[in-house]
Amino acid sequence: MDIQFLTAAVLIIMGLGAVVIKRNLIKIVMGIEVIANGVNLFLISLGYREGGIAPIFTNAATTKMVLPAPQALTLTSIVIDTAVTALMLSFVVLIYRNYGTLDTRKRRLKDDVPD
């Protein structure tokens, strides 16, 4: 049971706990970010070979390298997480401007909507 996989699992479960338990909208967005970071850490630590160096040939010491394919997947995943966080935060700003509150338990739908 290695510490790299254990850290990734603990990060995922802490982010999930923040999404389920907390009430403030910004803290829920932060929990989603922590889940994304835990998944990226798990993806990179799957491709390690013992005694290998980074897969770059410029002034390299040996030719025994770690697997380069999970690193390419993680690069794409980080950029997509940034785009999703930007859109989520702009929605939070719109909600605050229209309803005046960021609490997820107060009633926000108006009861008498004119047709």
Place this chain on the structure above:
Amino acid sequence: MEKENEMSIVARITAAVVLIPVLIFGLYIVIHGHLTPGGGFPGGAVMATGVVMFLVVFGNLKGINDQLFILLESIGLIGFALLAFLGLPKGFFNNFLANTNGIFGMSVGFGTNPGYLNTGGVIPLMNMAVGLEVFAALSLIVFIMFKR
């Protein structure tokens, strides 16, 4: 000498002095993407960080409009798609400049070597297009949220 809602003089002078070295460092990471770790995406993020720091320290500038960033972002994405279409008689994303003796095409054998800038084929051009697009997109997101 200071108005009410401006930052202190230490912050303003530091931001003005540090901006150009940060932009040049980001450009170095973008251009040497096929020799050192990095590439288009981290280099564009470093350049956007420099512009965002300048925006935070100096407040709402009236000189910058967002039409410039929209134009740069569109040029970056269209350039990337155009480079994909240019290798079309052999394949869609074909590397039509590698191992020829053209502009970026020098052959390298297998093994360690000190890096040569002339290699890589179509990869440095793609790195520059993606770096321009990421820089313009991230600066535009912060600038629009800041402006309203």
Place this chain on the structure above:
Amino acid sequence: MLKKIFKLMTLTVVFGYILVMVMHTHPFGKPSYTDMDDYFIQNGQEETGSNNIVTSIVFDYRGMDTLGEASVLFAAASGVALAFLEVRNGKRK
């Protein structure tokens, strides 16, 4: 009070499941099937000409994924611009 106990119990069960699932991958440092990555390391420098294997995977062998990712970044920037749009008197401000 009962809702809080129910939430914590569910989170503990999910945590146990995630731990068992993470433990059943290969042991750390000895990956099982490395045929594709060995091909990339051996032949990547002669076919593309770049010293960086990760960049040659992202931009040459799997360039279509990078095209989709650049489009996602463009769509996110235009979505943020749409959320903060202000229309006044029928014209865009």
